[in-house]
Amino acid sequence: MQRFKNILAHVNLALDEHPALARGAHLARQNNAKLTAITVLEEHPVQAQAILRSIHLTDALETIEREHREQLEQCVRPVRDAGLDVDIVVTHGSTFVEVIRAALQRQHDLVIKSVSSEGIFHRTFFGSIDMHLLRKCPTPVWLIKPGEAEAFRRILVPLDPNMEDGIKLDLGMTLLKLGTSLAEMDGAEVMVVHAWRPYEEETLKRHVEPGRFKEYVRTWGQEAANRAWRFVSAFGREIKPKAIHLVQGEPGYVIPDIRQRPSHRLGGHGNARQSRPTGNVYRRHGGANPQSARMLGPGSEAVGLRLTGALSLSVGCEKVDRRK
Numbered sequence: 001m002q003r004f005k006n007i008l009a010h011v012n013l014a015l016d017e018h019p020a021l022a023r024g025a026h027l028a029r030q031n032n033a034k035l036t037a038i039t040v041l042e043e044h045p046v047q048a049q050a051i052l053r054s055i056h057l058t059d060a061l062e063t064i065e066r067e068h069r070e071q072l073e074q075c076v077r078p079v080r081d082a083g084l085d086v087d088i089v090v091t092h093g094s095t096f097v098e099v100i101r102a103a104l105q106r107q108h109d110l111v112i113k114s115v116s117s118e119g120i121f122h123r124t125f126f127g128s129i130d131m132h133l134l135r136k137c138p139t140p141v142w143l144i145k146p147g148e149a150e151a152f153r154r155i156l157v158p159l160d161p162n163m164e165d166g167i168k169l170d171l172g173m174t175l176l177k178l179g180t181s182l183a184e185m186d187g188a189e190v191m192v193v194h195a196w197r198p199y200e201e202e203t204l205k206r207h208v209e210p211g212r213f214k215e216y217v218r219t220w221g222q223e224a225a226n227r228a229w230r231f232v233s234a235f236g237r238e239i240k241p242k243a244i245h246l247v248q249g250e251p252g253y254v255i256p257d258i259r260q261r262p263s264h265r266l267g268g269h270g271n272a273r274q275s276r277p278t279g280n281v282y283r284r285h286g287g288a289n290p291q292s293a294r295m296l297g298p299g300s301e302a303v304g305l306r307l308t309g310a311l312s313l314s315v316g317c318e319k320v321d322r323r324k
Contacts, residue, residue: 005033006033039090114144195248
């Protein structure tokens with residue numbers, strides 16, 4: 001089981017709730033870990049200093065930072081009062097850059113961040129702060145929605161079972177390790193989901209005889225099942241065949257919609273049988289739901305999965321300069 005030892009929780013002072021801080025405190029107590037709360041002020045434009053100087057308000061920037069620091073201190077006070085030490089960091093700049101920089105400089109092994117309903121949970125979030133973190137942060141990122149449940153029945157781990165690509169292999173193993181660790185902490189069930197699609201399916205469908213095309217798709221699906229089983233078997237015995245689900249289609253579309261779509265559940269050693277996942281896999285809308293699933297997902301361009309859901313944990317591959 002992987003234990004988190006140095007957790008970074010981003011606090012958005014504009015929000016009324018701070019679930020990232022609460023979850024970070026919970027994990028820190030469970031793992032006897034260090035906890036740091038960070039908030040990022042928008043970097044002031046160059047002309048701000050000139051304008052403030054011209055109207056004799058040269059101390060205004062210091063006042064702004066002091067106020068944000070006091071607000072962050074107020075947020076962490078209940079956690080400290082409960083007996084947990086919390087460091088605080090107040091910095092300026094781009095939120096995703098400063099969070100990544102802090103994670104690198106302070107050697108955090110987990111970043112937790114709250115998002116609003118307009119963030120990770122809608123497909124229009126590409127290019128957002130959250131998406132930048134998912135793509136670029138080399139530390140696992142846990143995005144959590146205000147008001148969501150503290151306990152979940154299922155941990156959903158999307159997987160690209162590519163054992164030939166070293167980056168994807170390491171990333172997949174990391175996600176399985178994190179997924180099984182979080183499941184053990186919460187007493188939850190792990191679901192591994194592999195989205196697959198035949199190469200140039202639509203093109204071949206137009207040019208290949210129907211019987212042979214059907215055989216092409218069937219063979220591709222069987223190979224997807226075999227690859228998923230080999231990958232999970234290489235990870236270890238913690239994940240059983242019945243926990244591995246296959247769904248046909250583009251990952252960014254079919255994984256978030258897996259509750260409404262049929263999947264194949266592995267019956268053993270790569271042999272697939274048709275089934276539907278039982279229970280509520282996740283909720284795209286609404287508040288706390290103890291039966292919804294957390295989603296663990298790779299955020300790297302190399303993997304190509306784009307996820308929405310109640311929660312996403314991601315390990316990115318792009319680099320950010322750790323120097324200030």
